[in-house]
Each structure stands twice: as C-alpha cells, then as structure tokens.
Amino acid sequence: xxxxxxxxxLFRQWKxxxxxxxxxxLGASLASAMLSVMLDVGDKVNQELxxxxxxxxxxxxxxxxxxxxxxVEDGGVSGAxxxxxxxxxxxxxxxxxxxxxxxPFVNVDATLDDGTEVQCVGSWFDHHMDLPTGETLDAGVxxxxxxxxxxxxxxxxxxxxxxxxxxxxxxxxxxEKLGVKAGDSLHLNGPxxxxxxxxxxxxxxxxxxxxxxxxxxxTAQALADLEGRVDKIEVSALTTPENELSxxxxxxxxxxxxxxxxxxxxxxxxxxxxxxxxQVITDSVAAPVRQVAxxxxxxxxxxxxxxILITILSLIGAALGICNLVTASVMERSQEIGLxxxxxxHNLSVALLVLCEIFITAIIGGxxxxxxxxxxxxxxxxxxxxxxxxxxxxVVPIVAxxxxxxxxxxxxPAIRMLLGLRPTEVLHGR
Amino acid sequence: xxxxxxxIRMITASLMRRRSRMVVALLSIAIGAxxxxxxxxxxxxxxxxxxxxxxxxxxxxxxxAGDDAFTLDDVRAGQSKIDSTQIVGVAPYRYENVRINDxxxxxxxxxxxxxxxASPYWRVEGEWFTGDSQLLIGASVAESFRLKxxxxxxxxxxxxxxxxETTSDGEDEFVLDTYKPFTVMGVLQTGGSExxxxxxxxDALTELTGEEGTLDVAELSxxxxxxxxxxxxxxxxxxxxxxHASLVKRVTASEATVLTKLQALVLLVTIVVLALTxxxxxxxxxxxxxxRRKEIGLRKAIGASxxxxxxxxxxxxxxxxxxxxxxxxxxxxxxxxxxxxNVFSSSISFRPLLLPVTVLASIAVTGISSLMPIxxxxxxxxxxxxxxx
Numbered sequence: 001x002x003x004x005x006x007x008x009x010l011f012r013q014w015k016x017x018x019x020x021x022x023x024x025x026l027g028a029s030l031a032s033a034m035l036s037v038m039l040d041v042g043d044k045v046n047q048e049l050x051x052x053x054x055x056x057x058x059x060x061x062x063x064x065x066x067x068x069x070x071x072v073e074d075g076g077v078s079g080a081x082x083x084x085x086x087x088x089x090x091x092x093x094x095x096x097x098x099x100x101x102x103x104p105f106v107n108v109d110a111t112l113d114d115g116t117e118v119q120c121v122g123s124w125f126d127h128h129m130d131l132p133t134g135e136t137l138d139a140g141v142x143x144x145x146x147x148x149x150x151x152x153x154x155x156x157x158x159x160x161x162x163x164x165x166x167x168x169x170x171x172x173x174x175x176e177k178l179g180v181k182a183g184d185s186l187h188l189n190g191p192x193x194x195x196x197x198x199x200x201x202x203x204x205x206x207x208x209x210x211x212x213x214x215x216x217x218x219t220a221q222a223l224a225d226l227e228g229r230v231d232k233i234e235v236s237a238l239t240t241p242e243n244e245l246s247x248x249x250x251x252x253x254x255x256x257x258x259x260x261x262x263x264x265x266x267x268x269x270x271x272x273x274x275x276x277x278x279q280v281i282t283d284s285v286a287a288p289v290r291q292v293a294x295x296x297x298x299x300x301x302x303x304x305x306x307x308i309l310i311t312i313l314s315l316i317g318a319a320l321g322i323c324n325l326v327t328a329s330v331m332e333r334s335q336e337i338g339l340x341x342x343x344x345x346h347n348l349s350v351a352l353l354v355l356c357e358i359f360i361t362a363i364i365g366g367x368x369x370x371x372x373x374x375x376x377x378x379x380x381x382x383x384x385x386x387x388x389x390x391x392x393x394x395v396v397p398i399v400a401x402x403x404x405x406x407x408x409x410x411x412x413p414a415i416r417m418l419l420g421l422r423p424t425e426v427l428h429g430r
Numbered sequence: 431x432x433x434x435x436x437x438i439r440m441i442t443a444s445l446m447r448r449r450s451r452m453v454v455a456l457l458s459i460a461i462g463a464x465x466x467x468x469x470x471x472x473x474x475x476x477x478x479x480x481x482x483x484x485x486x487x488x489x490x491x492x493x494x495a496g497d498d499a500f501t502l503d504d505v506r507a508g509q510s511k512i513d514s515t516q517i518v519g520v521a522p523y524r525y526e527n528v529r530i531n532d533x534x535x536x537x538x539x540x541x542x543x544x545x546x547x548a549s550p551y552w553r554v555e556g557e558w559f560t561g562d563s564q565l566l567i568g569a570s571v572a573e574s575f576r577l578k579x580x581x582x583x584x585x586x587x588x589x590x591x592x593x594x595e596t597t598s599d600g601e602d603e604f605v606l607d608t609y610k611p612f613t614v615m616g617v618l619q620t621g622g623s624e625x626x627x628x629x630x631x632x633d634a635l636t637e638l639t640g641e642e643g644t645l646d647v648a649e650l651s652x653x654x655x656x657x658x659x660x661x662x663x664x665x666x667x668x669x670x671x672x673x674h675a676s677l678v679k680r681v682t683a684s685e686a687t688v689l690t691k692l693q694a695l696v697l698l699v700t701i702v703v704l705a706l707t708x709x710x711x712x713x714x715x716x717x718x719x720x721x722r723r724k725e726i727g728l729r730k731a732i733g734a735s736x737x738x739x740x741x742x743x744x745x746x747x748x749x750x751x752x753x754x755x756x757x758x759x760x761x762x763x764x765x766x767x768x769x770x771x772n773v774f775s776s777s778i779s780f781r782p783l784l785l786p787v788t789v790l791a792s793i794a795v796t797g798i799s800s801l802m803p804i805x806x807x808x809x810x811x812x813x814x815x816x817x818x819x
Contacts, residue, residue: 023713030706037699048691051684052487057621147683206679289621294551295486302483303692305773313468313765314703317461321710324458328717376702384695
C-alpha cells in the first residue's frame, strides 16, 4: 500500500514532483559545476602561468659560478657542461608528470664575415622525444618562450631535419643592425668550424634575446666542437606554492626528519623537483627561478581562494533555493494530508510517506543535476581554458551529501506544519 | 487617491499576513540579488586586484638611454608621465665592472627601496643595504668568494678603459685603482643572473668610481593593463627626450593572457550561477502565486477585473523584488568585500551603479516570473476554483 501510494503521487502529481526535481537538479548542477571548476582551477591556472616560461634552471655545478663572474671570453670553453644524452632522464623523475616542458641551451660566440661578434644559442625548437616510459613529448623554445613574436618568416621546424640544420632564427634588434631579412643567408664563423646559414625567421622577444641568433642544438654544438654538451637546461614544471618546510628543505634536505622528508619529496615543491633533477643529471645545480616560481605560488593560491569563496556562495544559494521550494511544495499539499489524517493515518506514516516521495524526487533530480553540472563545468573549461575540466570522484559524495541534507532540512519545517494540521480545519478549507 | 491607498493597503496587508511565505520568497530573491551584485563586483575588481598580484613578477617597463646621457632626472621625468598611483616601484640601475680580490665582478648601483618594490621576488638572506658602505651580494658571488652576511670586503675599481684592463691586467702605471671597504649586509637569491652581481647604493658607486656616471637602465613596475602601458610607452618616448621606454614583453604579454582568462572564468561562473539562481527565484514565485489560486477565484467571483488582479499581484511581487534587491545589493557588497579582504587583503571600491542595477534586475526577474502564473490563474473560472477542482 505504502509503495502504491508513493507511486501514485509520483505518477499522478508528476507536475509538482517535476518542479521539485527540477529545482533540486538546478541546485545540484550548480554545486557540482562549481566544485569541479574549483578543484581544477589550480591546475588550469598553473598551466596558464607556464606562459611566463621556465621556473627551474639547471646549470653545471662549476659553471654556476664561472660563466658570468669571470666573464670568460674564449667562447665558453671553460670546462663544465651537462651531458646532452642525460636530458631524457628529466622525464624519469618522480615528478615527471609535472614537467610540462624543457629545453637545453648551448651558447656559442661566433663572428660574421665582416667581423661582427654575435652570440649564437643552440636549442630545441619543437623537439620530438620518445621517452623510455613509452610516452612522447614535444618540447622546445617554441612553447617555452611563448611570448616571442615572429615578425618575419617562420619558426624552425625540427621535424624537417633536411633544411632546419642549416637554418637560424635572428633576433629583431640584431636583424635590424645587420640588415638581414628572412630568406637571407649568413656565414657564421664559430670557434671550431664555420657554416653558411639561411635565416628562417626574425623574432621579437622584448629582451636581451633580441640581439642573439637561435639555431638548432646540433648546429651550435658543431660550431664550437661541443658535441653532446649543453650549457643550461630550462625546465617548466607545475609546482605547489612554497612554504616553510620547502624552504628549509631547499637549504639542507638532510635537516628534515623522516616524516618531513616524505612530505617534502611527495609534494611538487619547486625545491623538491630541483633536488630530484640534480640527482639524475650528473654534476648539475638546479635552482628555481624566483621571479617565476614565487609569483606563480602567490597567484595560484589567490585564484584558488577566490574560487573557493565563490563556490561557497553558490553552494549556499543552491541550498537555500532547494530548501525554499521543498518547503513550498510540501505545504501545498495540506489538503491531501488532512484527508489522509481524517481517515486515520498516523503522523509517522504521513511523515514517512512525504519524506519518501521527496527523496525519490531528490535522487532523480540530483543525478540529472550532477550530470548537467558536469556539462556546465566542461563548458566553462572549454571556453576559458580551452581544455576539459577533469572529473573528480570527490565531487560525487559532496554533491550527494549536500542534496540529501538540504532536502531533509527543507522538508522538516513543512512536515512539522503538516503534522500540526487538524484534519477538520483543513478539509473545511480554513 | 482612495483607489491607490486601497491598492497599497492590499499589497502590504497580503505581505504582512502571509509573513512566513513571503519571508521565504523574499529570502530567495535576496539570495539571487546577493549573488548578482557580489559576483559582478568581484568580476570588475579581479583585474585590478590580480594585477597587483602580478606585480610579483617584477618590472614590466624599462627605461634605457635615449640619445643623450641618461640620469636620475630623466627617470623622474619619464616617471611623471605615469599616474603615480599605478607605480608600484622604480629602480634605477648603473652597472660598472669592479674587482673583489682582483677578480672582476659586475657591480650595480641602485636605490634599495625602489629595487625592493620593483623586484618583490628577490630573496635576501640577511638585510638589505641602507648606507653607502654596505652592499648586497648575489648568491653565486657569495659562494665563489666564500662570503656571508656580516663580512667586510674591499672593492676596487680601475678607472681605465676595459681594453687596457684585460691586457695589462690591472698594472696600469698612470691611473691608480680606487678602493672602498664595504660590509656585506645580505646575500641575494633570485635564481637568475642577478646572483652574479653585487648591489650597492648609487652614491656608493659614485664614490668608488669617482665619477657621477650615467644610468644604464631603470626598471619600473606599473600596475596597468596592456593598453594603458602601451599608451604610457608612446607618450614617454614622444615627450621625454633622453628616455627610451619599452615593455618587458615576457611579463606584459603573459600577464594579459592570464588575466583575460581569469576574468573570463569569473564572468562565466557569474553567468552560470546567475542563470541558475534566476530560475530558482522564478520557481519560488510560481509556487507562491499558484498557492493563491483560491484567493484569485474569490476575488473574481466578487467582481474584480483580470486587470486589477494582475496589477495587484504584480505590485506585490515587485515590492518583494525591490526589498529583496536592496537587501541583496547590500549583502552582495558585504560578500565581495569579505572575499576581497580574505583573498587580496585589500578593500573593494563600492560601485554606486551596481545598486540600481541589482534592484532593477531583481524587480524584473520577480515580475516576469510571477506574471506567467498570475496570467494562468486569472484564466480560471472562479466557480471551479472555489469549488476546489
């Protein structure tokens, strides 16, 4: 009988029930959309902040002191280099997934035929790597220096290896000074060999790079007879904002207790990623670029806090909206309940009946709302960040608990009122 | 006159007598309005507040020498073209090659207060320099000379052209090197090339080199959007002769990308939240009106015209919308203020325009959402409604 009555309400009063379900669905979709976006916003914004370039630089141990300090003038043949064949190892560390981009650099001083000294930099442009883990990665300056603007010509395309080995990219200011355009050729005399190069493109970097020439890593290495060696590696990694623990660890990892050490290595702090890079690259010093690493942390935590507060506001809004409507729709049924009580229904069975009906509606509405909300989240993700918002399993229980709680709270005042009804009064229509 | 009085009395009476139901409706309208005004304030304030955070990345504009010698006065002249409230920090730099223990090091003369503000990401172990005999050394320099905060060093300068310096290795017969003792106040860590320099005040560098010298570069951190920055650049380049201003592309370009995305995010979230709360308000109003079909029927039975019923109900719901809108506008401002204080630790500016907009929007939403159910209610035959069918 109980189930028959519930079924009766659900089917015969489907319009009213649909309205409750609709409101609950709206609230649930709002909650799940906001929660999904909130939980993912950190990663997304972090990804966006990668436009600021590398946040970790790796240099040879001795070189970190030598190069700039002694102003070595003989083309950098001063000893310390990193090994090019170890580069792939960066993607094998514990935090490999957090490393989004990296590129090696080798600096070579060359002269042109007219005696002008130019600084050449060899690097990757859109280097394609097959990692030992079976993944592939495309890394290089094209993505690492996203703020560079191509003023003429095109980027070097490493995939077309036939041409690109003889091609260079020239900085805007240098191109102006030399009077070269895309398509012209330059004769570069390196410390070890010389080569005729074609200018593939001119870039505007808005910095000191505007006076440099960029070319492929092997080409630059050949100029200075530095095969297999690199001066510097720049790494762009997704990191967690630094805190007191990470700062202490960065100074001296051995000062940590075992538990602290575990927390440190298992959190993607810039310092712990640096530490792990140092372990895989021989004789290297990896240091976070403070300008990028610090600011990223600040902006990231602010954005997350902002989203959390907005989410809380919308959750409260959703909860109150659901509460309101559940109360309103239950109160509407006073006449029906009065009739039930008049023919001898107990308070308990009336309450149970009403609750059951509402909960069945709530579950249907909640499930529909959850998927709708996930859709909303995807909409936001694609419009704003151009990528999908990841589905977090923890959103499901949060939304479920929220819907159940809110529905329950919303029905309590209504049910109390219904129980207080006197059948005669209701049926009389007062 | 009498008619209007009656109208107002009916509206207020129905609101007062059905207090609990009306409070519920008012509450949902107020929530909607709160979300509207709160999120819109945040939306407009995000670029300003976040812009300040982005100044963590340091200078976004640099001044270099124009045609002539570049001095502190030129920097001031260029700086005066920029709205002073937008300037976060200005740091002038003059670079000279000096020696510590006969090993060449690049020394930078700057204004410590300006540098601190223009490059907030610099981390100093120890203290910043304040006096003319104090300096700050980069971490790489500190490591290679085994120096730490508190040490005293002597810095020398060879007032000869650089070519002579490298060939004769400092043993120049004609000009004597100048020496000046300094106390190392702190060690600078940046993760960049700044770690290879030593920093002292401009006066100290003048004293050491014995000449006034010109500045090499001045870094400015300006809290303005890309368009304004471009405007400042062209204005300064056009009117201040000795200064060539340019943007640090890496910082400005990236800031624009990230800020646009963030604002778009808040906008979309606002739209989604707003659409959902509007529907919530609409359903609540529908429920409120639907409840009163009997009343409508009764009124029609004693001879009220459809028009007067619609008018009265609309007046009632618009009054609700007005109250809810006012309440929501205030609450929304409080919410936005709380968010701003918690997240950015700065207060939000009150936008007077937002108050009427919120109130009008909530009146419109409640009016429209109650119009439909009232219409359908007035269509009903009073006899049927009163009979309870």
